Amino acid sequence: xxxLVESGGGLxxxxxxxxxxxxxxxRTISDYVMGWFRQAPGKEREFVASITxxxxxxxxxxxxxxxxxxxxxxAKNTVYLQMNSLKPEDTxxxxxxxxxxxxxxxxxxxxxxxxxxx
Numbered sequence: 001x002x003x004l005v006e007s008g009g010g011l012x013x014x015x016x017x018x019x020x021x022x023x024x025x026x027r028t029i030s031d032y033v034m035g036w037f038r039q040a041p042g043k044e045r046e047f048v049a050s051i052t053x054x055x056x057x058x059x060x061x062x063x064x065x066x067x068x069x070x071x072x073x074x075a076k077n078t079v080y081l082q083m084n085s086l087k088p089e090d091t092x093x094x095x096x097x098x099x100x101x102x103x104x105x106x107x108x109x110x111x112x113x114x115x116x117x118x
Contacts, residue, residue, distance in 0.1 A: 001026055001027075002024055002026045002027055002029060002032075002098050002107040003024065003025045003026045003107075004022055004024050004096050004097070004098065004107055004108065004109035005022070005023050005025075005110070006020060006021065006094065006110065006111060006112040007020070007023070007112055008020040008021050008112060009094060009112030009113045009114045010113075010114070011115045011116075011117065012086055012115070012116055013116070013117050014087055014088055014117065014118050015085060015086065016086050016116070017082070017083060017085075017086065018083045018114060019080060019083070020081040020083065020094055020096075020112060021078055021079075022036075022079040022080070022081075022096030022109055023076075023077065024079075024098070028077060029077055029079070029098050030074050031053050032053060032098040032100065033050055033052055033053060033099050033100060033101040033105075034050065034051050034070075034072060034079040034096060034097070034099075035047065035048070035049065035050035035096065035098075035099065035105060036048040036049045036050070036070060036081045036094060036095070036096055036097075037094070037095050037096075037097060038090075038093065038094045038095070038114075039093050039111075040091060040092040043092075045095075046061065047061055048060070048061055048068065048081070048094070049061065049068055049069075049070040050070065051070045051071065051072055051079065052101070055072050055074075063089075064083075067083065067084050067086075068081060068082065069081070069082040069084075079096055081094070081096075083114070087116060088116045088117065088118045089116075091114060091115050091116050092113075093112070093114075094111060094112055094113075094114055095108055095109050095110070095112075096109045097109070
């Protein structure tokens with residue numbers, strides 16, 4: 001199966017930026033839709049962004065649109081989430097996932113913590 005490992009999380013002040021990475025191993029993810037999700041304590045996991053296998057189409061939650069950018073590098077078998085203009089409400093554990101589209105994700109990473117201070 002596919003193993004996904006996120007990195008790049010940390011503590012940042014409001015208005016700052018972070019870039020999350022999701023490194024895949026086990027097999028290529030070039031044929032998968034890739035997504036980023038986040039979950040704050042006491043809240044349900046929510047969709048953040050996704051990108052098609054070709055990288056040509058992206059989707060974003062309204063809450064992050066214009067601030068976050070999802071991208072992928074097939075040569076590195078890696079997906080990224082560039083997060084700008086961070087807000088305290090962005091604080092959560094961020095996980096990447098691989099799937100087949102239409103909201104169907106089958107492989108998940110362990111998550112990386114993002115904390116945004118006011």
